[in-house]
Amino acid sequence: xxxxxxxxxxxxxxxxxxxxxxxxxxxxxxxxxxxxxxxxxxxxxxxxx
Amino acid sequence: xxxxxxxxxxxxxxxxxxxxxxxxxxxxxxxxxxxxxxxxxxxxxxxxxxxxxxxxxxxxxxxxxxxxxxxxxxxxxxxxxxxxxxxxxxxxxxxxxxxxxxxxxxxxxxxxxxxxxxxxxxxxxxxxxxxxxxxxxxxxxxxxxxxxxxxxxxxxxxxxxxxxxxxxxxxxxxxxxxxxxxxxxxxxxxxxxxxxxxxxxxxxxxxxxxxxxxxxxxxxxxxxxxxxxxxxxxxxxx
Numbered sequence: 217x218x219x220x221x222x223x224x225x226x227x228x229x230x231x232x233x234x235x236x237x238x239x240x241x242x243x244x245x246x247x248x249x250x251x252x253x254x255x256x257x258x259x260x261x262x263x264x265x
Numbered sequence: 266x267x268x269x270x271x272x273x274x275x276x277x278x279x280x281x282x283x284x285x286x287x288x289x290x291x292x293x294x295x296x297x298x299x300x301x302x303x304x305x306x307x308x309x310x311x312x313x314x315x316x317x318x319x320x321x322x323x324x325x326x327x328x329x330x331x332x333x334x335x336x337x338x339x340x341x342x343x344x345x346x347x348x349x350x351x352x353x354x355x356x357x358x359x360x361x362x363x364x365x366x367x368x369x370x371x372x373x374x375x376x377x378x379x380x381x382x383x384x385x386x387x388x389x390x391x392x393x394x395x396x397x398x399x400x401x402x403x404x405x406x407x408x409x410x411x412x413x414x415x416x417x418x419x420x421x422x423x424x425x426x427x428x429x430x431x432x433x434x435x436x437x438x439x440x441x442x443x444x445x446x447x448x449x450x451x452x453x454x455x456x457x458x459x460x461x462x463x464x465x466x467x468x469x470x471x472x473x474x475x476x477x478x479x480x481x482x483x484x485x486x487x488x489x490x491x492x493x494x495x496x497x498x499x500x501x502x503x
Contacts (some may be wrong), residue, residue, distance in 0.1 A: 226316070226317065227354055228354055228356060229316075230313075230315050230316065230338060231350065231354050231356070232356075232364075233314075233337065233338035233339040233340060233342060233345060234313060234339075234341075234342050235342060235364055235365075235368035235416075235420070236339050236340075236342040236343045236350055236368055237339060237364075237367055237368060238337075238339050247360070248470075
């Protein structure tokens with residue numbers, strides 16, 4: 217299955233941490249789950265450790 | 266209390282803060298002034314724990330006695346520390362309400378948070394539609410700063426740092442943001458405002474004013490110091 221890697225940049229990563237959250241970095245998604253860039257970004261940003 | 270002793274910090278090997286010693290007490294409002302490049306934003310980001318800022322071993326940074334140097338930014342946030350950026354970043358695909366729901370999961374009832382955010386938006390003069398749009402994505406300067414103020418109010422921090430909350434806003438918006446924050450930040454919170462705005466200083470009526478220059482604290486005083494400095498400039502301050 218083809219994959220796409222989502223990441224947040226350092227500034228966004230820091231911004232999200234200010235909310236007490238820790239975004240994953242470099243999450244690999246399978247293309248079949250890809251619903252658009254915004255959705256990918258949302259999933260990447262709000263998935264926390 | 267936020268206690269800073271001999272704080273020196275660098276970004277990419279460039280030394281920006283050079284031996285800063287300051288105490289910030291609970292319930293008080295502070296204004297930090299200084300010319301561009303004096304280290305104000307770096308000081309704010311260092312307190313919050315920005316990962317790319319290197320702090321020397323001799324530096325001491327403590328919040329209510331806890332060593333902040335050992336904690337990442339998210340753990341500092343969990344202690345009640347909040348930073349509003351000078352240039353708030355857009356986060357595509359993530360709404361204000363969604364982010365706050367994640368941040369306050371288990372701490373606030375979601376229905377109550379939903380209502381609270383709409384009340385905040387109305388009070389600060391922001392269409393509630395902005396709460397469900399991607400954060401800061403296509404927002405004007407004033408809208409961004411109002412959203413930052415709403416985030417701060419919802420999180421109810423015990424140490425709130427605002428890096429130029431007035432930048433990009435008109436006079437009416439500055440007044441509205443200042444009044445909103447005065448009304449909604451916890452009374453016992455320590456509030457630190459980095460600003461160049463005489464209007465904001467007048468509205469905030471700070472307890473104390475700190476002036477940074479070239480990475481060092483060069484003056485501390487009351488409101489009179491801010492008035493004098495804004496009138497006469499930073500050149501006369503050594």
